[in-house]
Amino acid sequence: ISLPEQFVAGMLIEKLPKFWNDYKQQLKHKHKQLSLKDLVKHIIIENTNRKQAVADKGKEIATRANLVENNKRQNKSNNRYDKGNGYKPKTNNQTFKKKGNCFVCGKPGHHAAQCRKRVGND
Known part of the structure; x- marks a missing residue:
């Protein structure tokens, strides 16, 4: 049985794989x-073009897998309190302010050593 060429070409197109x-x-x-x-x-x-594209993609992945890039953080010191990163170390040397009134004048907010009414302060 002889089939027309266009019919056979159409059948061949339809029988191509799903991908x-x-x-x-x-x-x-x-x-x-x-x-x-x-x-x-x-x-x-x-x-042939598809096979070549798959082979090129495989080579690209293989070369990328062996590529070693420099770590940007490696150049910095391990001190996390470096300038410019926004972090400051916590200070534990807070000055402790005594609560209470002055012993000389009795007013709050200062102590006897800072009092203006004290005789020895000039």
Whole structure:
């Protein structure tokens, strides 16, 4: 039984694997009908291009896996209180202020050593 070339070409396009859907759609939407020989050439070229793309992607991943990049934090010292990072060390030497009134004048807010009414303060 002899089948028309366009029918065989259409069948060949439909029998392409599922991951070739984009190429299948491209061939279906072409205005010009391809002969069977041209279609076979196109499919062979597309197949080699896809294999080459997969091989290139594999090489790219392999070269990226062995690439060692410099760590930006490695150049800095391990002191987390360096300038410019916004962190300041906590100070534990807070001055303890005694609560209460002055012994000389009796007013709050200062002590006898700072009092203005004290006889020895000039």
